Amino acid sequence: MDPEKYPSMRKMVYEIDQFRYRNRHYLLRASIDFYDLFNVFPQIILSEDRQQVTRIAAMEAEDCRYAKRKNGTIPFVYMHPDWSEWNSSENDDKLRRVECLDILNTYPEELKEARGETLKYIFPLSYPTGKNYYQLIHWWSLQTSGWLDFGAMIPETKAGILKNLALIRYHIEMPDYWMPERYPNFNSMKAAEKKKAIEKEFKVINDVLMGAKNAGKSVFTMFKTSMAKEYGGWKITAVDDKMKDGALLADSSEVVIKIMSATGIDPSLSGLIPGKGGSNRSGSDKREALNIYMSLVTPHEDIILDPFQYSSWHNGWNNEDWETHWWLGRPYLQTLNQVTPSKRDTTPNPDTDADQ
Template identity: 40%
Template sequence: MSEILINDALTVAYLPQSQSAVTLGKNQRPTAPLEKETGSTTEYARWGDDNLFPQNITREIEANTIIGSTLDWKARALYSGGIMYGSRSYDEKGEEKFTPFIDVDIEEFIFKSNVLRYLIEASTDLYYFYNVFPEIILSEDRSQVVSISAQEATFCRWARQDQNDGLIKKCFINANWDKEGSDYLDNSVPVIDPYYASVDKVKGDTSSKYIYPVSYPTPGKVYYQLAHWDSIRVSGWYEVAKAIPAFKKALFGNQVITQYHVEISKEYWSDKYPNWNSLPIEKKKELMTEELEAFDRRMSGIDNAGKSIMTSFEHEELHGKDHSYWKINPIDNKIKSGIYIEDSQEASSHILYALSVDPTIIGSAPGKGMGGGSGSDKREAFNMYISLCDVHAHLILEPLQFIAWYNGWSKKYPGFTWRFRRPILQTLDKVTPSKRETTTPDASNKNNSGS
């Protein structure tokens, strides 16, 4: 007879004969807000009105020159030099001390699971959608977590809340949400409740893989969080930024570029050709063509640059004024003068503000002022940005911390924790020559610190 398993916290038990998970004692997880059903018949919660919100967002990002590259920059800045692990302790003054070390089992896990790939994929989904879907896979005997990966956020949909406890217990994964079909819900993975005793509950369960939900909280959202940068679309600045290049493209493609408007008095022809009025139409066109071709050659071409042109005029005795036969009027070319540059620059500024990135870090926004800022501006802006990324780092590393507890590393090494390697930019006069030669960031380099 197999042994009944009870966790150390005495909150969860597993009955092997009946294959039952038992919760012992009072439910100590936070109360889950239960969203009232509104008549939907789907087993999954729709992401957006058409259930294609992430797909639609991705297409709109791809059509913008700022949003996609800036979100990618934020993901790379969070990743920085990758991760390291070690033990956290405190000295006699209460100041934190982080001591990295090497463990063969942990190194094997990082290598086999390709944790570094998980980090950049999860960071990308975090900044795009504020929703990340890490998948955790257990060994055959369920004693260890052997793999972690980030499921593509656009392919994931949460099951509707359990009406009894308000928990979301399944995640459906499908690459064809835009196609109706009976296989919509064939591929589902159970979901870990991250709020209380998550390790104990998984050890008392029977599944071999789980989704560990990661999201950045935004007010009023039950299933899917909404990234703050989405205000770009709601406010209308995305449409403004989109309309300007579309307008300019159409202008360049369809406008006849005209630099001059030439007015020729009708008296010119009759005065130059005395028999003008009696000439047939074809002859008049021939004479006009010759005259205009000669004028056109005079007004164009590199060889004629800077040359002068002479036109004749007549004096009107009746009105006492000179009347020119030819009048040449330059046309104000709006394309050449930079039409809508200010509007484009304003739209770009709003987009970068919504993305929470100082324009000096990635270069000035499009417009007349193309300066990228000084080196000191970039350094200070970058250091300030990095110092505010800890909460994002903790979210991405939370599933790895779960794994550390599940696999026993946190018990083996008290204070065990994961950290991102973070570069802190300094001026050369504050960095020793030996540090300047360091090209690979590591835990011993004081210019790189854990988050």
């Protein structure tokens, strides 16, 4: 439809663009509450003549509570910045009450004709239709299964292991004949002198084994012989480090996979490999995972944009000649053979006007 032939359409396009800009922050705030609590409380504000929806803002979901149902509908939504401090009375100075729309049965004509009434309404996206007032988020099974608690324990547990574990790398054994032969007066030494002498001998070996500068050095040990018979000498044994195999890493990966599965996000999008050998991290995995995910969240987008669809109806942007429908742009990944190299160029063409 050519806007030049329809001046009213040009005016409508301008109104829609201004409306979108005024309410550009709604989508982010509503999305956070949707995926965090699955309960979103948009507030719509009408113009003075009640003919236009001018503002849409997502109220803080944690601050909102439904009033008790009356005659099958919920009349109000109460808002309080801290419900733990609420005095259980409607006379609380911090308590606000906003009329709640029945989004299943409220028509724009009814709001336009409600003269003298409020201009602010809650347009709930999870309007209760049964006994329950609030919806459970789809990832709540993750909480009830215990995986979140288990995952939270892993960093603390591993930190405790690293903090308390004695990282012994070598077991050094000295033959009992070494000290008397090394120190002729060893047997007559006092206990403190013996201890000091023994520590000195061990320090010589330990200094060779430890430190980056000593990496690759050789260690020389002594052993005794008598009549062609060998006696045990210094013995150095490397202690197996149980932490080098990545203790708890498998458990950490499992928790991450559980979380992503519960939230509906394919682990391959983050480069993870579910299970053993279940993925090769190929581009096909990521492409199809993203395309599938974008398709699955379409109903979520429709729910979040519902106040905008209602506004188009209320504001007269839908009629016999045209329909205004709100939707979100999205990427769809394609295979390399679907996009020629010339189409992959992202740099501006110097022969083309940059303003075009």
